[in-house]
Amino acid sequence: MNSSNFPTKKTDEESNQNHIQKAPKKDWFRLDNAATVFSFVTSTRIPCMFRFYANLKKPINVAILQQALENIIDRFPYYKVNLRNGLFWSYWETNPGMPVVIEETKYPCQKMPIRKKGIFPFRVRAYYNRISVEFHHSITDGTGALIFLKSLVGEYLTLIGVVVNDWQDVFRPNQEPHYEEYEDAFKKNYQKNLPGPPRVSKAFHLPFKLEPKGVFHLTIGIMPIKQILNKSKELDVTLTEYLVAVYLEALQDILFSLPLRKQKRLLKPIRLQVPVNLRRFFSSKTMRNFSLYVTPYIDPRLGHFSFDEILKQVYHYMRVEVSDRYISQQIARNVRGELHPLIRLTPLFIKRLFGKIIYNGQGEFLYSGVITNLGKVSLPEPLNKEVENIQFLSAQSPVTKTGCAVNSYGEKLYINFGRIIKEAHVEKLFFRKLVKDGIKVRIETN
Amino acid sequence: MTENKAFCSRCGVEVEPHKATCPLCGTSIQQTEEEEPTSYVKKYPDEPAVKTEKTGRTAKQKRIFIWEVVSVTLLIPLLITLFVDLIVNKTVTWSLYPISSLILAWFLISTPLLFPNILPLLYIGETLPPAIFLLVIDKIEDGQINWFLDVGLPIEAVVAVIAAIVIIGSIKIKNKGMNIAAFILFGAGLICLGIDFIVLKHTRGTFGVSWSLYVLTSTAVIGGFLLYLHYRLMKNTKLQRKLQI
Structure with a gap:
């Protein structure tokens, strides 16, 4: 995902010009397609949460951070909402309250009681020198959340005296929201007559016992961006393709290290979910969800794949599948389901019941893991001098059990692995492979 | 440092x-x-161990569990009535009525719990058992079919056809909301009209209707009011968001 696709509002003058297209005040709006699914399946086990966090160079002053949050929140009216239930669908209703900065917890991305009255679909946490924003996936994706964090950090640093001339893609409190920021980009880009994508079989899943609910192990791999970029260039692939191949190989090694009977039982394709920011393909300013995914895989039923074979398969798969045509098929399938008259007419409680069943059967069970590469994250000068790094992590589902989020900031690449099992085998094999490839890796955990 | x-x-x-x-x-x-190790700030604060919650059932397991509980609950009165009848009369007589009613209830409850997403099966599961129930009730009386073909089956057919029309109409129509409630009311009014007509024809042998006109008038007025609310008043009101389809 790349936030640079967003048009930037560079000056107040430009911002004033946007008044012509400013968003009309909305008391409520419908959930987009992805939001509906996430709102159905959310639970303690599947929190549907993700976090962006900025480590500043100095400790946080919580009172100033609270003030910054209060200043900035009205620039994001589509996040100042509360999920309410209708008879047939849920909807976002303007939340008259004010979000409050809260304390950090040992385990990030905990469940959010999203349907409770007055609950915002995000939370802001402060701990020592770290500002974290945790978003429920039913309100936005990584792009929206990253802009929110950058805007919050920008406002916080402004309040403590940092002067910024060029704000780039950072939103400012005095700007009016653009009406397109509210848009349901899935519906806007829905092509009714497209066939849906072909169905895929269930994937291999790690056969390890889940930790008690709420436990979330975080393993962060930090490495020089230059080293890893050089390695992927040497292999003639992109960074994402290289990391996907390393991840697939780690999962394959785990599968083939299992006892023979267990291995035979679990022998299924190893498939990863790789989110794609659709703003790359379809013009949209939406600050709500607008990402889908591609699913590179290897099929170990055909035998053991060498790393070169995996890399080759991933390279060609990504070249073909990461295209607007194939992504449009996914949009068509998802939105078509939502617009089906029978589904529209079904009361919400029944939809929620079946939403979970469908998600379990059709969604997570098809993937062995998740890897999301957000790309380069940066802040305008001189904010970047005050911020050590910005990182990203995502809650994990009880099916895939592990997953990782990747982004770079400055000279470093950050790979945040989250897992809800005790065993760190995936992380171990993943980072050992990077070390073997000559990359210096530093590991941090919670 | x-x-x-x-x-x-x-x-x-x-x-x-x-x-x-x-x-x-x-x-x-x-x-x-x-x-000595240098001082460091913990990356994340310590907190009490997360309490282990009970593992919940999946939605399917919940439905099957409810079905099991309902089945056992219905079996209790069924067995009591059966045994009381057997003890008192030494044979099965009056208990056939409550037993067949309980079996009908079991069918009506089981279908949506076991096949919640197969619409044709749901429709058959909710319309066929009442028809069979009426036939059984008719036959219990004297072993003959007396009123089933004249009254029971036509009433069942009217209910099934009108329900199908309301369901299909509700699916097809655009801008769903209170208009669906109106269709259901209209359907209920028409069912009453059909029942009234069939019963009168059977009891008096005449073609006509009586009491159902009151029901039909009420449902038509309330249904019309709901349509008015839906198409005229609901725009830009809070009801719109609550009833969006």
């Missing part, structure tokens, strides 16, 4: 200096220098 660098000898990764073991493989970390 200088930071000692610590590495895992097996994984080759650098780990945080205060770590005694490698977070990836658990191997003990040997400190390179014999200095």
